[in-house]
Amino acid sequence: MAMRMYLKSAEDGVIDLDHDGANAWLGAVNDIRLALGVRLNVQERTQGELELLAPDDPLRGVYIVYGWLGWLQEGLIEALMDDS
Template identity: 55%
Template sequence: MNRGFHRAPGGGVSVTLGKPEIELLRNLLDQMLTLYDVRDPRNAGSGEGDLDDLARAAGLSGMGFSATDEPPADPVLARLFPDAYTEDEEAAREFRRYTERDLLEDKRANALTALRTLDRGPGTIHLDEAEAQAWLLALNDVRLALGTRWEIPENHDEVYLRMGPDDPRRPVFSVYGWLSVLQETLVEALW
């Protein structure tokens, strides 16, 4: 697999990805978009759309207003959309209500940007600064989702080295490690 991003001559960053790497990233980003759709109350089909209509009528739509102030039940979504105030449940609910929709849209936009730029491959993919920032945030979300779902520890490299060849977690840990390299090299290339 590829070893990561580097600063591109003339500005921006570049990464060289083969078809299998692009397909893997495309699959992971598509899964993230599906996960975001699950969190979006507009897609819930539970009558919460009435609250969205009320928000629009009150002039709150487009201002980050969310029809829900409940923290996500799914551990992955809870990791991606954490409470802002762990000591104050009411403040956390208020913050979530007024900011989560915008956060959700930002996460969706980052994933879509990364997907769109994957169409430039296989081969060397050049990203401008804005696209690179979107990639950085999208990669972080994918890593958080994988890490949470598969309970990948901080010392994942050590755990991976101790895994037997038939361990069913081995492929996921391998992908997680590669995503970590992509993220780290992207950070280094940007700064």
């Protein structure tokens, strides 16, 4: 519910988050990454193996999104730590 509120308030692709909003986004991003990690079987595969997925492998796109979400998660954590 909180996520919808933040998405609806976005103007020009910018979402201004307060501390609670950033925590909500962090939780959602973490949940999505966990689900993608299960699909990618990250416990069994190394990062190197995942990076070598063929361009036509259906998991290649999943891995790209997984990596992007990791970058987003890191940024949210840094912002929350700076805000403390």
